[in-house]
Each structure stands twice: as structure tokens, then as C-alpha cells.
Amino acid sequence: MQYDWDDKPELNITPLVDVMLVLLAILMVIAPNIVYEELINLPQGSATKQISKMSPVHITIDKDKNIKVNNNNYDFNSFADNFMQFSQSFGEKSTVTISADKSLDYGVVMYIIAAVKQAGFTEISLATNG
Numbered sequence: 001m002q003y004d005w006d007d008k009p010e011l012n013i014t015p016l017v018d019v020m021l022v023l024l025a026i027l028m029v030i031a032p033n034i035v036y037e038e039l040i041n042l043p044q045g046s047a048t049k050q051i052s053k054m055s056p057v058h059i060t061i062d063k064d065k066n067i068k069v070n071n072n073n074y075d076f077n078s079f080a081d082n083f084m085q086f087s088q089s090f091g092e093k094s095t096v097t098i099s100a101d102k103s104l105d106y107g108v109v110m111y112i113i114a115a116v117k118q119a120g121f122t123e124i125s126l127a128t129n130g
Contacts, residue, residue: 063101080115087119099127
């Protein structure tokens, strides 16, 4: 039997590619579910200091510009000054939620937001039905 030295062998890599694709698919499915747990020694906290819960401020404005702040009624024209005095009993870290009628003018709501910001509140949110 004579061997042909010019004959080049062909490599069939199709099974290798199939196996690698299956392994890649398995890795992609399992990888997001892997949870790493790190043991951390946290410092001991002070048990004597209590966290004070800030009471929220709810402002409601109806379509006739009647303003109600935590069950207290205020006049629209003098709201900024009255709210400045009212806000001194609350901390500046308190959250303010404003509920306004959708038929109100944009400027009316912006006036209320500006008054709340001038009083020193930084966490202001607008309530919606969604």
C-alpha cells in the first residue's frame, strides 16, 4: 500500500463547535443566578440613639385654589408667608406631597412648589392617580 504524501487531512470541527455552543448557552442561563456571599464584620452601632421619624406634609389644592395643609386651611394669596411660619414646626428633611386638581393652571402649582422650596424643604413630590 502506497501512502500519498500530498494528501492533506481535513479536520472536522463541527462537533467541537456544537459542544462549545451548548456550554456557552448553559453558562449564559446559569450566570445571572450565581450569588456571591461576602462575610462582612459590621461595626457595633449606638443603641442609645433613636431615629426620629419625620412626619410628612400633605398639601391639597382644589380647583377653586383652596389650599389645605395637614387639615389646616390657607388662603392662596398669603400662602407663602403662612406656610413659612407653619413649616418651622417641621424638620427640613420632611417629605412634602402636593395633590393638585388637574384643572389648575401650571403657574398655580409652581407657586406652591416655590413657596415650599423657600420654606427649606427639599423632598417634594406631586401626587397622581397613576
